[in-house]
Amino acid sequence: MTPAPPEVWGVARYGNPCAECGWSWPAAEEAVEFVEGVADEFAHALAGRDGGTRHPDHGWTVAGYVAHVGENLRQWAERLVEAVAGQERLVDAYDPDALGRARGYDRIGAAGALWSLRGSASAWGEVLRDALLHDVVLQHATRGEQRAADVAGNNAHDAFHHLHDVRRALGLTGRSVPRGLRSGTVALRPSTPDDADAVTAWLADPAVHRWWGGRPLSREEVLAKYCGAREPDVTVFVVEVADRPAGVLQVCQDADRPGRGGVDLFLAAAEQGRGTGPAAARLLATHLLRRGWTSVTADPAQENVRAIAAWRRAGFVPTGATGEDDGHRTVLLEFRPG
Incomplete structure (x- = not known):
């Protein structure tokens, strides 16, 4: 049986800039710096607003999106740590909606989701720099080969894309401005x-x-x-x-x-x-x-x-x-x- 071609992902799927959120893929180090500060960006967007807000086109609440970003970063960081240690390099695909149901994204609050994201983003940044230094290459179950630089760019895009989703759900007009x-x-x-x-x-x-x-x-x-x-x-x-x-x-x-x-x-x-x-x-x-x-x-x-x-x-x-x-x-x- 001929193996299925790799899933189209990253720039090939979303465009550069992304056709939906406008994100332009940066160099790996800049992607890492963005992710390390992304919790502040979500916190700024959510300040004084209800984390249970949901856009009619979205499946999750805004706090649920924050939780998803944190969990996505943590899972990729775990795989990179294993690869740097010379262990498992295979990354299994997962269903984020199923994970959201299991984790109760509809009930999670903004404070808890932001707390979790801060920890995940900080740890992810440390791990990504180490993975870039070691030229780590992962093998994703559906996307194929994923270099550390690919992970940095794709994870940064995921975080920004969902920041865009959160701002849209909260009715925040215009484009986002960095918080540092x-x-x-x-x-x-x-x-x-x-x-x-x-x-x-x-x-x-x-x-x-x-x-x-x-x-x-x-x-x-x-x-x-x-x-x-x-x-x-x-x-x-x-x-x-x-x-x-x-x-x-x-x-x-x-x-x-x-x-x-x-x-x-x-x-x-x-x-x-x-x-x-x-x-x-x-x-x-x-x-x-x-x-x-x-x-x-x-x-x-x-x-x-x-x-x-x-x-x-x-x-x-x-x-x-x-x-x-x-x-x-x-x-x-x-x-x-x-």
Whole structure:
């Protein structure tokens, strides 16, 4: 009997980007980093919302999707651990719906599902890095050969795809925004009220507020604008360099055109001119496109030649369009990686 051909999976099945969720498959290390932080993304989506919510097109509640992602990661991690140890490399297929019924996905709560996912994602990340180092190759019962890099990409897509499902079920419009990113010494983390004093001090410097509002802001104004109060319409990140707060980067999604949006950036005066701005902007814009965003733009003041040069170093190119903001004539640039 001729063996059945391997099940079509990964990019071959879903497309790149995925036709349903918009995910673009990254390099293995970036896939691992995404999975390690995915519990925060689910927690952010579920904050203040009912984990028992179910979309009419979906079989599971939103908490059930969180539970599934955690269990899928744990099962793949178990097989990779065995393979690294020189033991079993065969991965059996399983029915996620049957597992969901056995585990009671309809009754599981968000808190328990998130707790489980955090543990699974952390352990999975440690195991995946080890498996990549050892060039592990698994043999899936229906998909055939699965390299460690394939597992990283496919598991990351599964997690993001179900984050997309959860956001859809909860009525969260637009594309998701990362809850934290890092590349080398530059990192982005969502701002909090604890950042108000630092941001207020940065904006008190004329070298900063000249191009950012034209005046210093009070602490109350900073709390209202740059410390998380405008979520989900505007996500504000603190830019860190070697874990040192250095500035602010924000992203605003176009309400009328989901998947399109703009980014703005300012750095403390002492942090300018070190390449931090371009690195931070490129880091965020790259990951937004990976999540299915279709356009990321910036609109610096036309007279701010230094800022325009920095945006261009980040990969933003002039579109020819102009506008006005805070009394300045602006130029529109769009991120075009490559």
